[in-house]
Amino acid sequence: MNIWEIIIISLIKILIIVVMLLLTVAYSVYFERKISAWVQNRVGPNRVGWLGLLQPFADVFKLLFKEDIIPTAANKPLHTLAPFIALFVAFSTYAVIPLGPPVELFGYKINLVVADVNIGILYVLALTSLGVYGITFAGWSSGSKYSLLGGIRSSAQMISYEVSMGFSIAGVLLMSQSLSPVKIVEAQHGWMWNAILQPIGFITFVVSAFAETNRLPFDLPEAEPELVGGYHTEYSSFKFAGFFLAEYANMAIASALIVTLYLGGWQVPYIEKLGLSYTLTTIIQIASMFLKIGALLFFFIWVRWSIPRFRYDQLMSLGWKVMFPLALVNIIWVAALIMIFNL
Amino acid sequence: MLTEFGKIFIFILLAAIFVIITLFISKFVRPNRPTKEKYLTYECGENPQGSPWVQFNIRFYVVALIFLIFDVEVVLLFPWALAYQEYGIYGFVVGLIFLLVLGLGMAYEWRKGDLEWARPQPKPPKLDEILKTKS
Numbered sequence: 272m273n274i275w276e277i278i279i280i281s282l283i284k285i286l287i288i289v290v291m292l293l294l295t296v297a298y299s300v301y302f303e304r305k306i307s308a309w310v311q312n313r314v315g316p317n318r319v320g321w322l323g324l325l326q327p328f329a330d331v332f333k334l335l336f337k338e339d340i341i342p343t344a345a346n347k348p349l350h351t352l353a354p355f356i357a358l359f360v361a362f363s364t365y366a367v368i369p370l371g372p373p374v375e376l377f378g379y380k381i382n383l384v385v386a387d388v389n390i391g392i393l394y395v396l397a398l399t400s401l402g403v404y405g406i407t408f409a410g411w412s413s414g415s416k417y418s419l420l421g422g423i424r425s426s427a428q429m430i431s432y433e434v435s436m437g438f439s440i441a442g443v444l445l446m447s448q449s450l451s452p453v454k455i456v457e458a459q460h461g462w463m464w465n466a467i468l469q470p471i472g473f474i475t476f477v478v479s480a481f482a483e484t485n486r487l488p489f490d491l492p493e494a495e496p497e498l499v500g501g502y503h504t505e506y507s508s509f510k511f512a513g514f515f516l517a518e519y520a521n522m523a524i525a526s527a528l529i530v531t532l533y534l535g536g537w538q539v540p541y542i543e544k545l546g547l548s549y550t551l552t553t554i555i556q557i558a559s560m561f562l563k564i565g566a567l568l569f570f571f572i573w574v575r576w577s578i579p580r581f582r583y584d585q586l587m588s589l590g591w592k593v594m595f596p597l598a599l600v601n602i603i604w605v606a607a608l609i610m611i612f613n614l
Numbered sequence: 615m616l617t618e619f620g621k622i623f624i625f626i627l628l629a630a631i632f633v634i635i636t637l638f639i640s641k642f643v644r645p646n647r648p649t650k651e652k653y654l655t656y657e658c659g660e661n662p663q664g665s666p667w668v669q670f671n672i673r674f675y676v677v678a679l680i681f682l683i684f685d686v687e688v689v690l691l692f693p694w695a696l697a698y699q700e701y702g703i704y705g706f707v708v709g710l711i712f713l714l715v716l717g718l719g720m721a722y723e724w725r726k727g728d729l730e731w732a733r734p735q736p737k738p739p740k741l742d743e744i745l746k747t748k749s
Contacts, residue, residue: 274616281621285628335640343653344666355633362629366622386621393692394622414666415655427674430681437688444695504656509640513633584731587677591729595684595720599713602691609699610706 276379284385288365295568296519297327303519303572310576331512339508344414353412354506354513357405361520364398367391368527369453371537371557383537383557384453391452392440395528399483402521403429406485406492406502409514413505421501424583425485425492431590432482432489438598439476442469442605443532456536466533468608472601473533475594480525482590485518487575491583526567534563676728687716 301316301324308315316323341350371383388394403426410422443465444450447458459465466473482489493501500506503514530536537560542552581589655662694712698705723729 277616278624281616281624285625289628289632336643336645337640338645338647339640340652342655344655344662355637358633358637359629362633363626366625385625386618388618388622411667413655415662416657416666416668419667420670423670423674427677430685431677434681434684434688437685438691441688441691441695444692445698448696448699450692450696499656499658508644509637513637587731588729591680592724596717599717599720602695603710603713606698606706606709610703 280379280381281385284381284383285366288370288385289362292362292365292520292523295523295564296516297331299519299522299568299572300330300515301327302568303575306569306572307576310573334509334512337508339510340505342414342505345505346412346414349408349412350505351510353405353409354510354517355405356408357402357517358513358520360398360402360405361517361524364395364524365527367394367452368524368531369456369536370560372553374553382453387451387453390450392444392450392455395452395524396437396440399521399524400433402483402517405517409506410492410502413502415505417499417504418502421492421498421504425502428485428489428491428586428590429483431587432479432594435475435590435594435598436479436483438595438602439472439479440532442472442598442601445602445605445609452531452536456531456538459535459538461538462540464533464535464538466535469601469605471597471604475598475601476533477529478589478594480529481571481574482586484521484525484571486522486571488578488581489586490580491586522568522571523564526564526571529567530560530563536560673731680723680728683719684716 304326305315305323307313316326319325319329341347366385367388369382369384369387373380373382375381406429407422407426410418410420410425413419443455446463446465446468447455449455449458485492492498493503498504503511506514537556539556539559542555547555655666657663691712694705694709698709701708
């Protein structure tokens with residue numbers, strides 16, 4: 272393969288991933304509204320298109336045609352920069368998540384991941400930490416008390432749960448002995464899923480993922496009864512849409528990461544023993560990846576509409592006094608497991 | 615030869631361009647009719663009072679400091695986790711000692727009360743006290 276073929280293949284993969292991501296985000300907004308309607312025994316959006324399926328596009332166009340307001344008290348450069356950071360971070364994390372096993376198409380051997388870097392997990396951690404800046408800038412630069420409180424709460428919450436997230440990931444690295452997401456998925460063959468081998472780490476990671484994405488029950492940064500809109504109180508038009516899209520894109524990333532690290536990625540247990548053809552096996556594996564991500568997205572939405580919000584001191588004590596020690600226990604557990612069973 | 619990091623660079627570049635285009639495209643279609651009231655900071659319909667940059671709790675700084683310490687420990691733990699299976703029981707003991715020291719630090723923070731947040735402490739009225747004040 273010469274360099275142009277590699278670049279063209281990469282561009283096609285990037286295009287497919289970006290389009291898929293946008294569709295996932297658009298339809299998770301739609302399903303958020305539909306599922307909340309089912310939970311509350313309502314109908315939900317059903318006017319735009321068949322069953323309201325065109326609703327996300329109507330929302331986007333509505334926001335596109337709205338006036339953009341920057342308050343005179345705001346710090347203009349940072350106020351404009353914040354949604355860029357939030358959206359940019361949410362999009363660029365997808366580069367390292369493998370969606371399926373390597374496939375052969377038109378004579379080319381193609382990895383179903385944009386870039387198989389050997390430090391993929393560090394890349395994801397670094398970018399998700401950058402996400403804190405978007406929200407903190409938004410909160411500080413708006414020149415509004417609600418925004419400031421929301422931004423500060425959010426940064427404290429995100430850094431608190433980042434610690435337990437990092438410690439849970441250390442447990443996964445102990446099993447896979449690699450930072451590359453592709454290798455981590457390959458290490459979870461058969462029933463060796465990390466969620467089964469280290470249930471404590473799985474729970475701490477999922478809870479931290481909820482806190483990192485600012486989803487209910489951890490949505491204190493935008494707790495609407497006390498802080499109006501939190502850090503995006505002063506945002507309107509497409510900048511608001513930027514934060515909105517970033518929140519759902521982060522949710523999709525969190526689901527993809529949970530699947531990659533703990534639920535075996537594209538692996539289906541014992542599928543090679545069924546004696547199916549190569550093409551069919553590959554298709555089933557890719558489909559299982561999307562099915563797992565979809566199930567987790569549903570779980571995110573389900574939890575949001577079932578569980579009330581934490582108080583701030585409960586949130587902090589859950590992060591530091593429960594999740595952090597549990598993550599430490601998980602590391603020792605995994606280390607002992609490897610030592611005893613020689614995995 | 616394009617390395618894997620080159621592909622990441624292309625992805626990041628495309629993501630940045632995509633984000634900038636989507637956020638600027640609305641500039642050409644949206645209305646712009648500024649008024650003084652519209653550009654006021656939102657404060658439940660009242661005129662904003664005082665500086666928007668209010669004082670906030672010192673605990674947020676303490677949490678940031680604790681985070682800094684423990685996040686460095688995470689960074690130190692990753693190389694150990696990656697080389698763990700090569701070192702056998704020796705690696706296990708070293709990791710255990712490291713985690714023990716870390717746990718001691720955590721216990722110290724906990725004992726000092728740096729993890730406590732002011733929680734609401736409601737005092738429900740007690741029946742015998744009410745009766746005492748009445749009589």
